[in-house]
Amino acid sequence: MSTHNVWTHKGTFLLAAVGSAVGLGNLWRFPYLAGENGGGAFILVYALTIFAVGIPILIAEILLGRNSRRSPIMGMRFLTRTHSASRRWEVIGWLGGISAFLILSFYSVIAGWAIHYTWKMLTGSLTGASAETISAGFDALLASPARLTLYHTLFIIASGLIVGLGVHQGIERGLRVIMPALFVILLVVLAYGVANGDFPAAADFLLTFNIADLSLEGWLEAMGQSFFTLSLGMGAIMAYGAYMSGEVSLTRTAIAIAVVDTAVAIVAGLAIFSLVFGAGLDAAQGPGLMFVTLPLAFAEMPAGGLIGGIFFILVLGAAISSSISLIEPVAAYLVERFDLTRPQAVFAMAMATWALGLLTVISFNLWSEESVFHGLFGRSAFDLFELLTNIFMPLGGMLIALFAGWALTPSEVVKEMGTNGGWFTTWRFLVRFIAPAAVAFVFLRAIPQVGGYLLPAIGAVVIVGAFAAHRTLLTEAGQTH
Numbered sequence: 001m002s003t004h005n006v007w008t009h010k011g012t013f014l015l016a017a018v019g020s021a022v023g024l025g026n027l028w029r030f031p032y033l034a035g036e037n038g039g040g041a042f043i044l045v046y047a048l049t050i051f052a053v054g055i056p057i058l059i060a061e062i063l064l065g066r067n068s069r070r071s072p073i074m075g076m077r078f079l080t081r082t083h084s085a086s087r088r089w090e091v092i093g094w095l096g097g098i099s100a101f102l103i104l105s106f107y108s109v110i111a112g113w114a115i116h117y118t119w120k121m122l123t124g125s126l127t128g129a130s131a132e133t134i135s136a137g138f139d140a141l142l143a144s145p146a147r148l149t150l151y152h153t154l155f156i157i158a159s160g161l162i163v164g165l166g167v168h169q170g171i172e173r174g175l176r177v178i179m180p181a182l183f184v185i186l187l188v189v190l191a192y193g194v195a196n197g198d199f200p201a202a203a204d205f206l207l208t209f210n211i212a213d214l215s216l217e218g219w220l221e222a223m224g225q226s227f228f229t230l231s232l233g234m235g236a237i238m239a240y241g242a243y244m245s246g247e248v249s250l251t252r253t254a255i256a257i258a259v260v261d262t263a264v265a266i267v268a269g270l271a272i273f274s275l276v277f278g279a280g281l282d283a284a285q286g287p288g289l290m291f292v293t294l295p296l297a298f299a300e301m302p303a304g305g306l307i308g309g310i311f312f313i314l315v316l317g318a319a320i321s322s323s324i325s326l327i328e329p330v331a332a333y334l335v336e337r338f339d340l341t342r343p344q345a346v347f348a349m350a351m352a353t354w355a356l357g358l359l360t361v362i363s364f365n366l367w368s369e370e371s372v373f374h375g376l377f378g379r380s381a382f383d384l385f386e387l388l389t390n391i392f393m394p395l396g397g398m399l400i401a402l403f404a405g406w407a408l409t410p411s412e413v414v415k416e417m418g419t420n421g422g423w424f425t426t427w428r429f430l431v432r433f434i435a436p437a438a439v440a441f442v443f444l445r446a447i448p449q450v451g452g453y454l455l456p457a458i459g460a461v462v463i464v465g466a467f468a469a470h471r472t473l474l475t476e477a478g479q480t481h
């Protein structure tokens with residue numbers, strides 16, 4: 001059974017996809033990763049991946065959603081049936097479902113920190129505070145499982161309520177209020193940064209491309225980040241695409257999503273680093289950049305408490321418009337597959353992720369040094385979940401690209417894309433070969449033994465991948481279904 005939901009307006013898909021894409025990835029993760037990895041060089045790799053790999057996969061993912069008009073798992077089942085492909089491709093849906101749980105479980109905990117800081121800023125309790133006080137405050141927050149759990153719970157409840165109200169009454173209505181407000185706040189914060197901070201230093205830091213600054217680790221993180229920031233390869237975009245009207249051009253929409261998402265990351269980076277450099281602070285602060293360094297910058301500036309509070313509201317809004325897109329694919333699946341009502345489905349999903357999130361909560365205190373996870377994987381639960389996400393999303397993206405590139409027929413793709421044949425050929429080349437090669441590159445560079453054999457190894461992976469994709473589609477044609 002399909003859900004038969006369709007967005008109210010032609011443009012709503014774009015609104016929803018941008019809501020999903022713009023989130024903690026842009027405001028929290030992007031600036032600190034850029035800060036740690038030499039600024040401009042990191043951004044260059046990140047932007048190249050977005051445009052050469054991200055956009056084609058984005059198109060592929062929307063295509064699979066809109067073509068099947070179902071949740072990712074049921075949608076892949078349907079597509080393998082209608083395209084005489086192996087049912088093993090369903091793994092795309094399952095990988096996505098698992099990623100949704102993992103991401104939401106830690107996303108919600110981090111978003112919870114923003115609740116804490118919104119409160120701290122608006123009550124003015126950080127105004128004029130010293131560096132020691134602010135960083136001790138952050139440490140104290142992380143050291144308290146009770147407080148982290150409280151904020152995590154509030155965030156999950158808020159996200160669950162929105163999705164529980166339904167695609168129209170909840171998600172659409174919520175986004176119509178949240179998204180325009182976000183853009184206004186972002187501009188206010190940028191203007192504040194320009195007026196009170198060191199904008200030229202920020203621009204110089206983010207926009208000077210020196211590729212030699214980038215370590216191997218930096219390359220990997222830049223590519224992982226470009227999947228994360230576009231919500232790519234885990235079914236969120238597919239689920240939203242299932243509700244998209246058939247008339248809208250996929251290509252133009254995908255480009256718009258990528259451009260807006262990148263622009264938000266860069267504007268946020270410029271605003272944040274203006275403030276950080278203006279206060280004479282250091283860019284390479286890691287995950288604490290937004291929660292320690294930035295509050296410190298606000299603490300010293302005029303009306304810092306108010307603008308800081310507004311900034312953290314922006315962070316919260318962006319996080320919630322992303323978290324609802326993490327709940328939707330799984331909730332839609334539970335509704336389709338088990339005939340649950342939407343509130344029941346959302347409740348089940350939210351409860352399960354909430355419980356999983358407790359592992360992230362204790363990764364910062366009780367289990368920060370020693371735990372089963374350290375014993376088994378050499379890292380905390382939170383670090384493990386982040387690592388798995390960085391693997392699953394590109395992997396999911398690669399499978400989506402291969403399936404869309406090899407299984408869908410040219411005529412249906414051309415019809416959906418709403419563009420001319422020339423672009424279709426380019427797109428198909430990108431999803432059949434370039435996107436899988438890029439993902440292979442990320443994974444292979446992580447294996448030291450590959451070393452000088454990198455290029456032949458990528459070639460081999462792509463050829464084998466293309467061959468396998470082609471075969472699993474053809475061998476089962478007309479037999480199993």
Ligand code: PHE
Nearest residue numbers: 021023024025026228229231
């Ligand atoms: N794109 C979101 C961000 O940048 C994170 C996200 C990933 C949301 C995957 C949904 C799905 O914050």
